[in-house]
Amino acid sequence: MPELVDSLANLTALRDRDALDVALVGTIRDLLQPETAAIYRCVGEMGDDRWLTCAHLTADQALPSSDSEWAHPDTLPKLADYPMRQQALESQNAIRSGGAPHITVFPLATRQEAPRILELGTRDALPEDAHKLVSGILRLYRNFHGLLDYGERDSLTELLNRKTFDSAFMKATLELCERSGGHDAGRRAGETTGSYWLAVIDIDHFKRVNDTFGHLIGDEVLLLLARLMRETFRQNDQLYRFGGEEFVVLMRCANEAAAALSLERFRTSTEHHVFPQVGHITVSTGFSALHAGDTPSGAFERADKAVYHAKSHGRNRVCSYHALVARGVIVESVAATGDVELF
Numbered sequence: 046m047p048e049l050v051d052s053l054a055n056l057t058a059l060r061d062r063d064a065l066d067v068a069l070v071g072t073i074r075d076l077l078q079p080e081t082a083a084i085y086r087c088v089g090e091m092g093d094d095r096w097l098t099c100a101h102l103t104a105d106q107a108l109p110s111s112d113s114e115w116a117h118p119d120t121l122p123k124l125a126d127y128p129m130r131q132q133a134l135e136s137q138n139a140i141r142s143g144g145a146p147h148i149t150v151f152p153l154a155t156r157q158e159a160p161r162i163l164e165l166g167t168r169d170a171l172p173e174d175a176h177k178l179v180s181g182i183l184r185l186y187r188n189f190h191g192l193l194d195y196g197e198r199d200s201l202t203e204l205l206n207r208k209t210f211d212s213a214f215m216k217a218t219l220e221l222c223e224r225s226g227g228h229d230a231g232r233r234a235g236e237t238t239g240s241y242w243l244a245v246i247d248i249d250h251f252k253r254v255n256d257t258f259g260h261l262i263g264d265e266v267l268l269l270l271a272r273l274m275r276e277t278f279r280q281n282d283q284l285y286r287f288g289g290e291e292f293v294v295l296m297r298c299a300n301e302a303a304a305a306l307s308l309e310r311f312r313t314s315t316e317h318h319v320f321p322q323v324g325h326i327t328v329s330t331g332f333s334a335l336h337a338g339d340t341p342s343g344a345f346e347r348a349d350k351a352v353y354h355a356k357s358h359g360r361n362r363v364c365s366y367h368a369l370v371a372r373g374v375i376v377e378s379v380a381a382t383g384d385v386e387l388f
């Protein structure tokens with residue numbers, strides 16, 4: 046019992062979702078000694094759903110393995126290839142298999158996150174008391190995820206908030222630093238070699254919406270725009286509201302053209318959407334690649350310069366910071382390259 050209490054105390058002390066998944070499979074491995082313990086999450090486009098490994102641990106493994114958050118879906122196993130996992134998600138009940146090894150799949154439905162499951166592989170069938178123990182730990186896990194949502198999500202749109210942005214940004218730039226230093230020999234095959242991109246999206250003439258229709262209608266516009274973002278961007282693109290009418294997207298794309306295409310798709314969807322009472326609105330977007338050693342303020346400043354250019358040249362457009370610099374439209378500052386600007 047003291048071991049269980051200590052494990053649960055360590056689990057709930059964490060504030061990072063990735064670390065929480067690692068701690069969960071580690072806790073269950075230490076308590077039950079299964080042959081394997083793993084958490085998988087659904088990713089990919091509708092109709093081409095895949096399984097991304099959040100944390101996978103074997104009995105003799107010191108540290109869990111995982112897939113990159115931005116792994117290309119084509120490199121991941123298909124949802125349909127694992128019917129037990131699908132059945133657990135659809136029924137929201139644990140599913141057990143016969144045979145060796147015995148597999149038990151527990152659904153991990155959380156409020157905001159994409160569907161995920163916990164899968165245990167054991168030499169013998171999981172005893173009923175162990176099954177109840179895992180179910181109790183998972184209730185705690187789901188409740189704790191709900192508490193994290195309150196601290197990590199914008200209260201109006203339920204997109205991620207600024208508090209979570211810095212952590213995700215640093216993970217991306219750390220990977221870029223490791224890659225530029227040639228330390229990616231141990232990276233999983235599911236990871237891609239694309240670039241990270243930061244986009245700032247600003248609603249055009251949003252003050253006019255608030256002044257004309259009132260703040261309640263303005264809030265409804267923000268809610269509907271957040272819904273459009275979820276529908277338009279990929280499941281593993283990270284969507285943020287920074288406050289007011291300003292939104293941020295952190296994504297991984299093969300190149301600048303792919304990033305521009307994704308943002309242009311959202312711009313078009315917004316332009317053609319009919320917002321109740323308001324009618325049509327548009328957005329101006331600026332984006333920039335992330336660099337190794339980048340800072341959140343430096344990357345945001347580059348994307349913001351591109352937004353300013355879009356706003357001052359007709360609005361309702363997507364502008365690349367790097368394309369503007371290449372054309373000589375704006376001047377690249379020393380700080381924009383990720384270096385320190387002293388004066």
